Amino acid sequence: MTIKIITVMLIGLGAGLAVGAGFVAILTVFGIIPRLMQITKTNSQIRSYEISIIIGVLFSSWYGLRDYTISSSQWLLIPIGLASGTFIGMLAAALTEVLNVLPILMKRVGFKEQVLILLMAILFGKVIGSLFHWIFFVHL
Amino acid sequence: MEVEAVYLRMRHRLLCSPGQTIRIKDLAQLVGPEDVIQEIGHMIVHKITVQDKTIVIVDLMEVLKTIRKKFPLLDIQTVGTPQTIIEVQYKRPKITGVYFVIVWILLFIGAALAIMNFHEDVSMQQVHQKIYYLVTGRRNDYPLLLQVPYSIGLGLGMVLFFNHIFKKRFNEEPSPLEVEMFNYQQDLDQYVIMNENKENEKKAHDD
Numbered sequence: 001m002t003i004k005i006i007t008v009m010l011i012g013l014g015a016g017l018a019v020g021a022g023f024v025a026i027l028t029v030f031g032i033i034p035r036l037m038q039i040t041k042t043n044s045q046i047r048s049y050e051i052s053i054i055i056g057v058l059f060s061s062w063y064g065l066r067d068y069t070i071s072s073s074q075w076l077l078i079p080i081g082l083a084s085g086t087f088i089g090m091l092a093a094a095l096t097e098v099l100n101v102l103p104i105l106m107k108r109v110g111f112k113e114q115v116l117i118l119l120m121a122i123l124f125g126k127v128i129g130s131l132f133h134w135i136f137f138v139h140l
Numbered sequence: 141m142e143v144e145a146v147y148l149r150m151r152h153r154l155l156c157s158p159g160q161t162i163r164i165k166d167l168a169q170l171v172g173p174e175d176v177i178q179e180i181g182h183m184i185v186h187k188i189t190v191q192d193k194t195i196v197i198v199d200l201m202e203v204l205k206t207i208r209k210k211f212p213l214l215d216i217q218t219v220g221t222p223q224t225i226i227e228v229q230y231k232r233p234k235i236t237g238v239y240f241v242i243v244w245i246l247l248f249i250g251a252a253l254a255i256m257n258f259h260e261d262v263s264m265q266q267v268h269q270k271i272y273y274l275v276t277g278r279r280n281d282y283p284l285l286l287q288v289p290y291s292i293g294l295g296l297g298m299v300l301f302f303n304h305i306f307k308k309r310f311n312e313e314p315s316p317l318e319v320e321m322f323n324y325q326q327d328l329d330q331y332v333i334m335n336e337n338k339e340n341e342k343k344a345h346d347d
Binding site (some may be wrong): 025030031035036043063064069071072074076078079080083084085086088089090093097102104105106115118119121124125126128130133134 | 160239243244245247248250251252253254255256258259265267270271273274275276277282283284285286287288289290291292293294295296297298299300301302303316317319321323324325
C-alpha cells in the first residue's frame with residue numbers, strides 16, 4: 001500500500017514538473033511578459049510577476065481539478081473573462097509573430113503601409129470569430 | 141602629384157528608377173579634398189538595364205577599380221559595408237486595391253476560423269462552464285457573461301502586443317512587428333548580397 005502511494009505521488013510530481021517546465025518554456029518563447037514590462041516600464045517588478053504566474057497556475061490547477069465553488073456574484077466573471085481573453089489574445093499575437101507570417105506577407109503582397117489595416121483584419125477576425133463561436137456555433 | 145587620402149563609405153541600400161545611371165556619389169559617402177571628391181562623385185559605375193531586374197549589388201571593389209582608372213595614386217580609405225544593394229523600383233500596376241480586399245477577407249476569415257478551432261481544440265467551452273460554476277455556484281451551459289468579455293479581451297491583447305493600432309501608440313519603442321520586419325529585411329539583404337554578387341563566387345576551373 002505504502003509503495004503504491006509513493007509511486008502514485010512520484011508519478012504525479014513528475015507529470016507536474018514536466019507540464020510546469022513546459023508552461024514556463026512556452027511563456028519564455030512567446031515573450032509576453034517582457035513585452036508587458038516594456039509597455040508598462042516595470043522591469044524592476046519581474047520577481048512579483050513570476051510569483052503572480054506561479055500563484056495563478058497553482059490556484060487554477062487546484063480548483064480546476066476539484067469541484068469547489070466560491071458562490072460569489074456573477075459579475076465577477078466580467079473581469080475574469082476580460083483578463084483571460086487579453087492573455088490569450090497576446091498569446092495569439094505572439095504566435096503569429098513567432099511564425100513570421102506578417103513580414104513575409106507584407107513582402108510578398110507588397111502592402112507596406114497598410115500593415116495596420118491588415119492587422120485589424122486579424123484582430124476583428126479573432127473577436128468576431130470568438131463571439132460567433134460562443135453565441136451561435138455552440139448551439140449547432 | 142601629392143598622395144591624398146579620400147575616405148569612402150558605401151551606402152547600405154539605394155532606391156532608383158529603371159534606366160538610371162548610377163554614379164559614385166549615389167553609392168557612397170565621400171570625404172576628402174573638395175575637387176577630387178567632385179570628380180570621383182560623378183564617375184559612372186553602372187547603368188540600370190532591363191536585365192538587372194529588381195536588385196543589383198555593387199561591390200566596393202568595382203567602385204575602387206573605377207576610381208583607380210582615373211586616380212592610380214590616390215589613397216582610398218574605406219569604411220563600413222563592402223557593398224551597396226540597389227533596388228530598382230518599377231511602377232506597380234494599379235490592381236492592388238482588389239488584391240488588398242482579397243487579402244483582408246482572407247486574413248479575417250482565417251483568423252476567425254483559427255480561433256474557433258483553437259477553442260474546440262482546448263475544450264474552451266467546458267473550461268468556461270467550469271469557471272462559471274467555480275465563481276457563481278450555479279451551472280450554466282452557455283456562460284456568455286464570461287465569454288463576451290473574453291472575446292473583447294482577445295482583441296485587446298493583440299493591440300497590447302503589437303503596441304500600435306489605430307495610429308495611437310503606447311510609447312516610443314518599436315513594436316515587435318516592426319523589429320520582426322527589420323530582421324526579415326536584414327536576412328533578405330544578407331541572402332541577396334551573397335547570391336546576387338558575382339564577385340563573391342568564382343569557380344577555379346573556369347580560368
